[in-house]
Amino acid sequence: MVPLSWYVALSAFLFITGLVGVLIRRNIVVVLLCIEIMLNAVNVNFVAFSDYLHLIDGQIFVFFVITVAAAEVAIGLGIIISLFRLKESVNMDDYNLLKL
Amino acid sequence: MTPIIFIPLLPLIGFLVVGIFWPFFKGKGHFIAVPLMIGSWVIATSEFFKSFTNPPNVTFVYDWIRSGHLDIGISLQYDHLAAIMLFMVTTVAMLVHLYTIGYMHGDSGYDRFFSYISLFSFSMIMLVLSNNLVEMFIFWEAVGLCSYLLIVHWYERRPSWLAANKAFIMNRVGDFGFLLGIFLTYSTFGSVSFAEIFPAISSHLHQTVNIASAFHGSMNIPVLDLIALLLFLGAVGKSAQIPLHPWLPDAMEGPTPISALIHAATMVTAGIFMIARMNPLYNAAPFAAHVVAWTGGITAIVAATIALTQPDIKKIIAYSTMSQLGYMVMVCGLGGYGAGIFHLLTHGAFKALLFLGAGSVIHSLSGEQDVFRMGGLRKYIGLTFVTMLIGSLALSGIPPFAGYYSKDLILVTAYQQGPLGQILWMIGVLTAVLTAFYSFRLMFLVFGGKERFHSDQAGHGGHGIHPHESPWTMTVPLVLLSIAAVVAGWAGEHYGVLEYLAQELPIPHQDPVAGGMSDSALKGLSVGVGVLGIFVAWAFYGRESSIPGSLAKGLSFFYKLSLYKWYFDELYDLVFVRSSFLIGRLFWQELDKGVIDETVNGVAAFFRNSGLGLRRYQTGQLQNYAMVMAIGVFGLVAFYLVFNRM
Numbered sequence: 001m002v003p004l005s006w007y008v009a010l011s012a013f014l015f016i017t018g019l020v021g022v023l024i025r026r027n028i029v030v031v032l033l034c035i036e037i038m039l040n041a042v043n044v045n046f047v048a049f050s051d052y053l054h055l056i057d058g059q060i061f062v063f064f065v066i067t068v069a070a071a072e073v074a075i076g077l078g079i080i081i082s083l084f085r086l087k088e089s090v091n092m093d094d095y096n097l098l099k100l
Numbered sequence: 101m102t103p104i105i106f107i108p109l110l111p112l113i114g115f116l117v118v119g120i121f122w123p124f125f126k127g128k129g130h131f132i133a134v135p136l137m138i139g140s141w142v143i144a145t146s147e148f149f150k151s152f153t154n155p156p157n158v159t160f161v162y163d164w165i166r167s168g169h170l171d172i173g174i175s176l177q178y179d180h181l182a183a184i185m186l187f188m189v190t191t192v193a194m195l196v197h198l199y200t201i202g203y204m205h206g207d208s209g210y211d212r213f214f215s216y217i218s219l220f221s222f223s224m225i226m227l228v229l230s231n232n233l234v235e236m237f238i239f240w241e242a243v244g245l246c247s248y249l250l251i252v253h254w255y256e257r258r259p260s261w262l263a264a265n266k267a268f269i270m271n272r273v274g275d276f277g278f279l280l281g282i283f284l285t286y287s288t289f290g291s292v293s294f295a296e297i298f299p300a301i302s303s304h305l306h307q308t309v310n311i312a313s314a315f316h317g318s319m320n321i322p323v324l325d326l327i328a329l330l331l332f333l334g335a336v337g338k339s340a341q342i343p344l345h346p347w348l349p350d351a352m353e354g355p356t357p358i359s360a361l362i363h364a365a366t367m368v369t370a371g372i373f374m375i376a377r378m379n380p381l382y383n384a385a386p387f388a389a390h391v392v393a394w395t396g397g398i399t400a401i402v403a404a405t406i407a408l409t410q411p412d413i414k415k416i417i418a419y420s421t422m423s424q425l426g427y428m429v430m431v432c433g434l435g436g437y438g439a440g441i442f443h444l445l446t447h448g449a450f451k452a453l454l455f456l457g458a459g460s461v462i463h464s465l466s467g468e469q470d471v472f473r474m475g476g477l478r479k480y481i482g483l484t485f486v487t488m489l490i491g492s493l494a495l496s497g498i499p500p501f502a503g504y505y506s507k508d509l510i511l512v513t514a515y516q517q518g519p520l521g522q523i524l525w526m527i528g529v530l531t532a533v534l535t536a537f538y539s540f541r542l543m544f545l546v547f548g549g550k551e552r553f554h555s556d557q558a559g560h561g562g563h564g565i566h567p568h569e570s571p572w573t574m575t576v577p578l579v580l581l582s583i584a585a586v587v588a589g590w591a592g593e594h595y596g597v598l599e600y601l602a603q604e605l606p607i608p609h610q611d612p613v614a615g616g617m618s619d620s621a622l623k624g625l626s627v628g629v630g631v632l633g634i635f636v637a638w639a640f641y642g643r644e645s646s647i648p649g650s651l652a653k654g655l656s657f658f659y660k661l662s663l664y665k666w667y668f669d670e671l672y673d674l675v676f677v678r679s680s681f682l683i684g685r686l687f688w689q690e691l692d693k694g695v696i697d698e699t700v701n702g703v704a705a706f707f708r709n710s711g712l713g714l715r716r717y718q719t720g721q722l723q724n725y726a727m728v729m730a731i732g733v734f735g736l737v738a739f740y741l742v743f744n745r746m
Contacts, residue, residue, distance in 0.1 A: 023727050096720030 007048030014041035026092045028083070032076045039069045102159050103143050104178050107186060108229065110140040111193075111221040119215035129211035133218045134197045140221070141194040144186045151183040156603065158231055158295075165234075169290055177231035177294070181441065181604040184597070185228045185373060188448045189366050191584070193221040195577035196361040199456055202573035203357055203463060209253055216253075217361065220246035224366050228373065232293040233282045236374065240278065240338065243367045244271045250362060251354035263350035270347040274337015281330030284309070288323050298380040305384060328381050328388030332395075335371030339425045341399045346668050348422055352414040356459030359414060364421045364455050365448035372428040372444050376437040379605055383435065390520065393433025397524040400426030402666060404534035408541070409652075409662040412469050413458050416542050420495065421451055423531060427510050430528070434521050435608035436513035438598040443510055445597075446502035446588045450494035453581035457488035460574055461546060464567040465553055471542060476551035480567035483575050485547045487582040492543050494585040496536035497630040505589030507532065508626050509598075513608060515622055529629055536633025537640075544641040 014037055021034030043062045050058030080090070087094045114136040118129045125132075156179030165172040197217060204210050223242035230236040244267075252264035282292060288304055289297050301324065309326055312319035335341070340348035351363050362368070375382060375392065382389050400423045407419035424447050428440040462469055464481050478485045494501035497508065511532070514525040553567070569575070598607055617625070640648050652659040664670070 019730055023723055023730065092723055093721065095722065098718070098720040098722070 004048060004052050007044060011041045011045040011048070014038070014044065028080055028090050028092055028095070031092065032073065032080065035076075036069060036073065039065060102157070104147060104159055104176050104229075105161065107140050107144050107147070107190065108176075108222050108225040110136040110143075111218045111225065114218035115215050115222060118211055118218065122211040122215060125211040127206075127210050129214035130197070130201045133214040134201065137190075137194050137197045137218065137221060140225070141190040144190040147178070148183045148187040151178070151180060152600070156180065170286070172232060172234045172292060174235055175231040176229040178229065179604055180600055181376060182228050184441070184445060184601065186225060188445045189224050189228060190221070192361060192365040192448055192452045193217070193224070195580055196357045196452065196456070199360075199459070199574050199577040200357045202571040203459055204355060205571075213250070213253060213355070216246055216249050217358065220250065220362060220367070224370070227370055231295065233285060234292050236377075237278060237282060240334065240370060240374075241275065243362070243370060244268065244275070244338070247351070247358075247362050247367055250358040251351050253355055253358075257353070260353045263347070263353040267347040267351050270344050271337045274334045274344050277330045277333025277337075281327050281334065284323065284327050284330060288327065294377065301380050301384050322385070322387070324381060324385040325388045328378070328385040329391060331374065331378060331381075332388060332392055335374050335429070336395065337371075339368050339371030339429060340422050341371070341395050341426065341429055342402060343668070345399065345403070345422055346665070346672065349415045349418040349665070352412070352418050356414070356455060356462060359418070360452040360455035360459070363418065364451040368421065368425060369428070369444045369448065372425065372432060372440055375429070375432045376441050376605055379437045382432070383606070389433050389435070391433070393430050393520065393524055396426045396428065396430030396433055397527045398426070399423070400430060400531045401527050401534075404531045404538065405662050406665045407538040408534060409659060411472055413461065413471050413474075413542065413546065414455070414469060416471070416538060417451070417454050417458055420454075420535065420538065423535060424451065424495075427507065427528065427531070430524055431510040431513055434514055434517045434524065436510065436517075437605035438601045438607060439506070439509040439513045441601060441605065442592055442597050443506035446494070446506040446585070446592065449581055449584035449588050450491045450502055453487060453491040453578065453585050454495065456574070456578055456581065457484050457491060460484040460570045460578065461488075463570050463574070468553060471545040473553050474546045475549045475553070476547070477567055478547040481569045483569060484578065487578040488547075489543060490582040490585050492539040494589070495539050496634060497532055497626055498634075499627060500586070500590055502585050502587070502589030504627065505593045508623050511626050512619060512622050515617070517608065529626065532626055533629045533633045536630040537637045540634045540637035541641050544637060548642060
């Protein structure tokens with residue numbers, strides 16, 4: 001039996017990996033992938049606690065998260081394509097439209 | 101409804117119609133204003149003749165202020181004093197309205213001018229008719245306002261608005277005193293109505309008021325004296341007595357018709373009218389009456405000495421007005437209210453005449469006002485010459501002209517009022533010599549001698565000026581006023597103006613001086629000094645003479661003192677104007693710019709600079725924002741964990 005703390009540690013490791021990827025990578029496709037990693041870290045947490053607490057709610061939530069993530073990826077890729085058409089680049093540094 | 105209400109109402113209608121619809125008149129404003137003023141004059145005249153038999157009456161118009169015990173109404177008090185004043189005021193106003201048609205012809209502000217002089221006539225009539233102090237004060241201010249508006253008629257010219265501001269500000273000083281006097285009257289008598297104040301005066305004879313109470317001191321002054329002095333301060337401002345006089349000569353910057361109407365015949369006499377109206381108060385306040393008498397006497401002599409050397413024709417007449425006002429104030433202070441009002445009436449006629457004549461002279465020379473650039477005008481403008489000669493003779497007190505009767509009455513009244521009166525009588529006689537001298541200096545310089553207006557005209561291409569007589573609208577008032585200047589004095593004496601006025605103005609107790617001069621000796625003396633003054637004027641200016649020049653050199657101190665008007669303007673400039681500017685500059689530069697502006701600008705600059713600094717953190721890079729957010733979340737969680745453990 002794997003103790004709960006291992007799952008939580010895995011989840012934390014995945015989350016940090018995703019977060020660091022979001023923060024430091026410049027390629028916007030990689031950033032989108034890193035967001036998926038963070039979502040999956042959450043999923044691991046949900047499943048682990050569901051098992052630990054003997055509650056099915058966590059596993060149901062995971063399905064929702066996977067569904068939303070799929071939709072999000074579809075939209076995110078669409079945004080990336082239109083941004084690429086606008087800027088001819090996938091580098092995050094070129095997307096500074098928020099600056100005055 | 102009595103016809104009296106129409107006396108003020110008609111000029112008011114004239115003002116409203118011409119004033120509101122002025123753009124439609126286009127130089128035809130006199131078609132409305134002049135007939136209405138003539139109507140007002142007709143009513144005033146017929147009421148004046150009825151007043152010999154009719155009892156005095158008060159026409160109530162409306163309640164104005166009613167609050168607790170304070171009950172102020174607008175009422176028209178028509179008694180003998182008001183009747184005779186109204187007769188003079190409406191006559192002069194009507195003639196000046198007529199004269200204005202010719203004098204202001206073609207002026208860009210023609211209709212505006214008519215609306216204002218109608219407003220002035222209304223205000224002056226109401227001032228004369230007022231039956232309480234507050235009503236009087238309101239119209240006292242209204243005539244001051246009209247004076248301001250009319251002095252500044254040519255508002256593009258700097259001297260005009262400077263003079264208008266000066267007149268207004270100097271009058272404010274006096275009016276402040278007047279207002280305080282009204283407050284003290286109300287707190288003493290509980291009323292501001294003449295009919296309620298006068299009977300109550302005798303019960304306040306020994307009441308005193310502590311004027312130093314604000315400083316925890318003790319300085320008790322009889323309350324009646326204080327009221328009388330405060331009210332008199334208003335009269336000092338309005339009637340151009342020393343020390344609040346310098347506005348009057350400067351007010352001559354305005355058009356000549358208003359110099360005649362406002363600054364000679366009517367408004368400036370409001371102060372004397374007020375003193376006469378309040379005569380029970382001044383009779384009960386001996387100290388205040390002495391101050392009044394001395395102020396008048398000093399003004400009379402000082403103004404006369406200034407008039408000796410002035411080069412500007414209107415300023416000479418203005419100082420002469422001031423001097424004559426001094427006479428009236430002086431005799432009022434000595435208790436001769438009737439004599440003061442009599443002189444006021446005759447003076448109104450001949451001084452308006454002199455001003456209108458001066459206006460005719462200026463008109464004929466296309467705006468020249470310097471008497472040293474005139475001369476020999478007698479053969480060009482004969483009618484003006486004759487009328488002004490009558491005015492000058494009247495002013496000098498030569499019988500049978502009007503000034504002789506009234507000025508003589510003033511001097512006789514003064515002579516019979518004890519030692520103080522005799523000192524003032526001497527001042528009066530001296531002033532009479534000077535009056536005759538400067539009047540005829542003006543006459544000789546303007547109408548006699550060589551024609552000096554051709555010289556010094558290089559700037560006009562050398563073709564000079566061709567003097568011409570004025571149109572009939574200007575000469576008719578001159579002729580009518582000169583008739584008044586001839587007969588007014590005789591009529592006043594013959595029909596007993598003093599006895600007529602005795603209804604309101606008690607005739608002073610006459611105290612024949614033991615071993616003193618008799619009435620006829622006094623009369624002879626005052627005619628004699630008038631003739632002496634005229635003779636000296638002839639000797640100085642009526643022929644080729646080097647006397648004036650050598651006198652000016654020999655007595656240069658006195659000459660300069662007179663020419664520079666006793667340096668009153670310079671003194672006031674130094675004491676009041678400069679110090680006001682200094683304080684103003686201090687507040688402006690140090691307080692306003694230094695403290696207030698710095699605070700406000702400092703707050704603005706702080707936010708602007710901090711905004712400029714913080715702007716750097718908005719990079720537009722999403723990852724920077726996400727980094728900040730992540731750090732924040734970690735920080736909050738760490739904070740929660742750490743502090744929740746404890």
